[in-house]
Amino acid sequence: MLLTLSWTLPLAGAILLALIGNADGKRDAMIRWTALGVSLLVFAVTLVIWARFDPASADFQFVERVPWIPAFGIDYYIGLDGISLLLVVLTGFLTPIALLSSWEGVEKKVKEFSIFILALEAAMIGVFVSLDLFLFYVFWDAMLIPMYFLIGIWGYDQRIYAAVKFMLYTMAGSVLMLVAILGLAWMHSEATGAYSFDLLKLYTLQIAPETQTWFFLAFAVAFAIKVPLFPFHTWLPDAHVQAPTAGSIILAGVLLKMGTYGLVRFAFPLFPAAAHLFAPWIALLAVIGIVYGALVAMVQPDMKKLVAYSSVSHLGFVVLGICAMNVQGMQGAVYQMLAHGISTGGLFLIVGMLSDRRHTRQISEFGGLRNVMPRLTAAFLIITLASVGMPALNGFVGEFLTMLGAYLWDPRFVVVAGLGVILSAVYMLSMFQKVYLGEVTNPKNEKLQDLQPREWASVLPLCAMAILMGVLPSIFLKPMEPSVKKVVERVQTGAPSVRAGASPAAAPAIAAAQGR
Amino acid sequence: MTMFSPELDAIVPMLCVTLAALASMGAEAFRGKNERLPIGGLGIVGLAGAAVSSVLLWNRSTVGFGVIQADNFGLFVTLTLVVVGVLTILFSAPVLERNGIPSGEYYSLVLFSIVGMMMMATASDLLVVFVALEILSLSVYVLTAIRREAAGTEAAFKYFLLGAFSSAFFLYGIAFTYGVTGSTRLSAVGAYLSAQALSSNPLILVAMGFLLVGFAFKISAVPFHMWTPDAYEGAPAVVTGFMSTGVKAAAFAAFARVFLSAFEPFKADWAPVIAVIAALTMILGTVVGVAQTNLKRMLAYSSIAHGGYLLVGLVAANDVGKAAILFYLLAYSVTNLAAFGAIALLGARDRANDELRDYAGLWHTHPALAALVTVCLLSLGGLPPTAGFIGKWYIFSAAVSAGYYWLAIIGMLTSVVSVFFYLRVVVMMYMSERGTSEVPPRVAGIGMAALALSIVAIVYLGVLPTHVLNVAAASISTIF
Numbered sequence: 003m004l005l006t007l008s009w010t011l012p013l014a015g016a017i018l019l020a021l022i023g024n025a026d027g028k029r030d031a032m033i034r035w036t037a038l039g040v041s042l043l044v045f046a047v048t049l050v051i052w053a054r055f056d057p058a059s060a061d062f063q064f065v066e067r068v069p070w071i072p073a074f075g076i077d078y079y080i081g082l083d084g085i086s087l088l089l090v091v092l093t094g095f096l097t098p099i100a101l102l103s104s105w106e107g108v109e110k111k112v113k114e115f116s117i118f119i120l121a122l123e124a125a126m127i128g129v130f131v132s133l134d135l136f137l138f139y140v141f142w143d144a145m146l147i148p149m150y151f152l153i154g155i156w157g158y159d160q161r162i163y164a165a166v167k168f169m170l171y172t173m174a175g176s177v178l179m180l181v182a183i184l185g186l187a188w189m190h191s192e193a194t195g196a197y198s199f200d201l202l203k204l205y206t207l208q209i210a211p212e213t214q215t216w217f218f219l220a221f222a223v224a225f226a227i228k229v230p231l232f233p234f235h236t237w238l239p240d241a242h243v244q245a246p247t248a249g250s251i252i253l254a255g256v257l258l259k260m261g262t263y264g265l266v267r268f269a270f271p272l273f274p275a276a277a278h279l280f281a282p283w284i285a286l287l288a289v290i291g292i293v294y295g296a297l298v299a300m301v302q303p304d305m306k307k308l309v310a311y312s313s314v315s316h317l318g319f320v321v322l323g324i325c326a327m328n329v330q331g332m333q334g335a336v337y338q339m340l341a342h343g344i345s346t347g348g349l350f351l352i353v354g355m356l357s358d359r360r361h362t363r364q365i366s367e368f369g370g371l372r373n374v375m376p377r378l379t380a381a382f383l384i385i386t387l388a389s390v391g392m393p394a395l396n397g398f399v400g401e402f403l404t405m406l407g408a409y410l411w412d413p414r415f416v417v418v419a420g421l422g423v424i425l426s427a428v429y430m431l432s433m434f435q436k437v438y439l440g441e442v443t444n445p446k447n448e449k450l451q452d453l454q455p456r457e458w459a460s461v462l463p464l465c466a467m468a469i470l471m472g473v474l475p476s477i478f479l480k481p482m483e484p485s486v487k488k489v490v491e492r493v494q495t496g497a498p499s500v501r502a503g504a505s506p507a508a509a510p511a512i513a514a515a516q517g518r
Numbered sequence: 519m520t521m522f523s524p525e526l527d528a529i530v531p532m533l534c535v536t537l538a539a540l541a542s543m544g545a546e547a548f549r550g551k552n553e554r555l556p557i558g559g560l561g562i563v564g565l566a567g568a569a570v571s572s573v574l575l576w577n578r579s580t581v582g583f584g585v586i587q588a589d590n591f592g593l594f595v596t597l598t599l600v601v602v603g604v605l606t607i608l609f610s611a612p613v614l615e616r617n618g619i620p621s622g623e624y625y626s627l628v629l630f631s632i633v634g635m636m637m638m639a640t641a642s643d644l645l646v647v648f649v650a651l652e653i654l655s656l657s658v659y660v661l662t663a664i665r666r667e668a669a670g671t672e673a674a675f676k677y678f679l680l681g682a683f684s685s686a687f688f689l690y691g692i693a694f695t696y697g698v699t700g701s702t703r704l705s706a707v708g709a710y711l712s713a714q715a716l717s718s719n720p721l722i723l724v725a726m727g728f729l730l731v732g733f734a735f736k737i738s739a740v741p742f743h744m745w746t747p748d749a750y751e752g753a754p755a756v757v758t759g760f761m762s763t764g765v766k767a768a769a770f771a772a773f774a775r776v777f778l779s780a781f782e783p784f785k786a787d788w789a790p791v792i793a794v795i796a797a798l799t800m801i802l803g804t805v806v807g808v809a810q811t812n813l814k815r816m817l818a819y820s821s822i823a824h825g826g827y828l829l830v831g832l833v834a835a836n837d838v839g840k841a842a843i844l845f846y847l848l849a850y851s852v853t854n855l856a857a858f859g860a861i862a863l864l865g866a867r868d869r870a871n872d873e874l875r876d877y878a879g880l881w882h883t884h885p886a887l888a889a890l891v892t893v894c895l896l897s898l899g900g901l902p903p904t905a906g907f908i909g910k911w912y913i914f915s916a917a918v919s920a921g922y923y924w925l926a927i928i929g930m931l932t933s934v935v936s937v938f939f940y941l942r943v944v945v946m947m948y949m950s951e952r953g954t955s956e957v958p959p960r961v962a963g964i965g966m967a968a969l970a971l972s973i974v975a976i977v978y979l980g981v982l983p984t985h986v987l988n989v990a991a992a993s994i995s996t997i998f
Contacts, residue, residue, distance in 0.1 A: 140902040177930035184918040
């Protein structure tokens with residue numbers, strides 16, 4: 003029940019808010035506090051789940067299963083392993099921060115804003131806990147709706163373009179995945195006589211290598227767009243730059259992870275043979291993305307856009323780690339997902355604070371902020387260093403592990419990816435220097451307020467988490483280790499048996515179906 | 519349990535609606551000059567009777583006079599038509615009052631065309647299908663022009679001319695079928711053809727082709743869709759909603775019945791043709807829909823595209839496909855009718871308010887209505903958790919399990935494109951500033967209630983589809 007509670011609670015909160023009448027905006031404060039309260043409660047639930055989670059087990063825990071559409075073997079089937087556990091906790095952690103970040107930035111239609119944030123949280127948690135592919139797809143697509151509204155209504159000037167682009171890009175990728183999901187379920191019915199969307203059953207399905215190729219591509223494109231992997235990244239800068247701060251935090255912090263999570267949970271273990279075939283190419287795209295994202299970030303005049311492109315670069319490391327298909331790489335990838343969620347969430351948060359104060363995000367408009375807002379500068383420095391990957395902060399562990407994993411697999415990728423690490427130091431630190439160091443050059447910046455109590459409440463947890471993840475990574479690595487090993491094992495052992503041609507039922511059936 | 523004689527039982531649902539139609543004609547005739555009568559209520563009573571009798575007939579496969587087959591398939595469509603009828607009446611009430619349309623003749627025409635639709639869904643003889651087709655078509659032609667203004671009359675005339683044309687094709691098809699097989703009964707035709715399946719008689723292909731064209735006109739499949747945008751745009755919004763759902767449901771039911779029973783032995787001949795038509799219909803409907811600025815015209819193209827999705831189910835023609843057609847018809851009917859109903863509610867006496875820009879900033883003035891319309895549009899676009907998503911998933915499952923991956927992929931991609939134009943309405947409503955157009959400050963309560971009811975149905979079918987899916991699956995297991 004606990005796991006169901008984790009996603010129904012925010013949904014119930016959203017419905018509750020919808021019932022509060024607020025046509026004249028008089029109850030805005032109450033609505034803000036209610037939404038924050040609900041999101042904190044959800045965070046508490048995720049923490050309780052973590053506390054009760056057995057870190058030694060690689061199995062799915064808190065499993066709940068109720069038939070949903072029995073005729074097609076579709077169940078309401080949810081559960082957590084070490085990988086999804088941490089992502090669920092991350093979601094629970096970032097949502098209150100997102101709500102806090104928009105306390106003053108969002109003035110119009112506060113009720114609807116809070117509803118969409120909570121609905122989004124429900125769908126995101128749903129994506130991470132689904133063990134039924136149909137259920138997963140429902141959450142995956144449903145999540146687009148609140149995000150679309152968040153960008154489109156509360157975003158900046160080009161918000162409509164960005165919102166529609168975000169929606170169409172993501173949908174275009176995911177519908178092909180739906181066809182592949184349907185194909186999988188049908189192959190299961192050919193092999194066993196019953197439809198099933200049960201992930202664990204589909205893992206055991208023997209699929210002919212050629213079919214794997216097509217299905218893998220359908221899944222991989224959907225996830226690559228979400229990550230986003232170069233060259234599918236073009237929606238991201240638009241969406242990030244136009245989204246309101248809360249939207250950017252959630253988009254960078256959680257939504258992008260769905261792509262990489264999908265690769266780890268679905269694309270690679272479901273189609274191991276195809277994964278082996280495509281891994282070098284995906285890794286190549288990832289490495290191109292690392293360098294490309296970093297280079298483009300270097301020349302951005304807009305802070306938000308800079309952070310957005312840095313995401314393309316950082317997510318490249320995650321994908322590289324996944325492609326290595328060994329324990330170090332995978333673990334590093336998952337760790338980097340969490341670390342990126344914290345540090346990029348923090349960057350967007352603080353950029354949002356500056357933008358709320360000055361209504362501009364151009365780097366050239368700022369300078370010498372250290373003199374007027376030392377506390378904010380300190381917080382930004384911590385987050386910047388975390389993002390750059392300085393040892394003892396969260397970014398280092400993830401990058402190190404992914405590069406280690408990639409090195410064990412193919413050192414050539416690491417050489418290029420290492421370049422990305424250096425470049426990230428260049429663009430992040432140069433932005434820091436231009437915005438915060440030196441003298442105050444723009445008179446408009448002289449009277450800026452330093453961190454307010456409410457802002458402290460949102461910045462502090464992020465900084466604390468960045469340090470904690472850097473100093474004591476084992477807290478986070480331990481619960482995920484058995485699950486990661488299991489995924490790696492599945493990817494590694496699944497492939498040869500398929501290569502040997504052990505596909506008794508599926509292959510002829512498909513051939514027959516296509517010949518019909 | 520027999521209600522009357524076994525022969526009569528099968529037509530009881532139709533009788534209920536016919537009586538309601540006659541009663542509303544009578545009520546109109548004897549109405550005092552300024553007397554207001556709840557004539558729509560008569561219609562709802564008749565439709566409720568049809569619903570109850572359909573439920574009682576369930577699982578009994580009654581045959582009436584050898585030509586009406588009240589099997590579960592037909593009854594499922596009948597029930598869908600009852601839903602269409604009830605929602606149409608609810609949405610019509612405020613519109614009739616606003617535009618001063620005499621309610622007696624309006625409702626009796628609606629009810630008569632529903633009778634035709636129900637007959638078409640249950641007919642098991644080609645000639646009865648034709649008679650049913652004419653009953654429903656003639657009523658709908660008149661409904662299209664019920665406002666007696668230039669646009670409506672032009673639309674009705676176009677619809678009538680092309681409809682007559684398609685009826686002629688259909689009759690030719692029947693004639694050829696009779697010429698080859700010596701019967702118009704579907705069972706007899708099917709038996710004859712399956713005996714002859716190996717020897718190919720070109721005349722039967724001609725017959726099939728004519729029938730196909732006739733049906734394709736009625737479901738507005740490409741390239742026989744030309745009349746649709748004009749007719750849909752010209753008719754009053756609520757009538758458009760009615761004909762884009764009811765006519766389509768009835769025509770599809772008959773289409774499926776004829777091609778999946780009588781012409782089943784020639785499936786290898788017609789399936790590829792319909793597959794191509796389905797692909798073209800999906801593509802054209804969505805691509806042209808993108809360019810529209812009038813909401814009614816946009817939804818007209820969208821309903822063309824939805825016809826294409828339904829054709830995919832027909833092409834797949836396995837058990838999943840047949841059940842998927844039924845489920846999709848229900849999901850689509852509720853959603854599309856609700857969308858047109860919302861347009862109708864926003865219209866004013868002197869202007870239709872159906873341009874896209876009329877919806878600018880609707881959220882600020884009508885938040886509830888905007889939210890309900892959004893759910894309709896998301897359902898039409900096939901996003902979870904709505905009925906439209908389950909429907910599309912079901913249809914494309916059928917396509918995939920029949921090996922038509924390419925159709926599933928085209929369907930999926932076109933549905934992404936369609937989301938683009940549905941979103942334009944959402945953008946207008948939520949993300950644009952209030953325009954200059956004058957939308958009525960308050961919309962009628964009964965219309966909002968109908969809209970809310972549809973939304974409940976859409977979400978119910980989207981979140982808990984099991985029950986209806988099972989009923990749909992059971993409906994097709996008894997026949998074909």
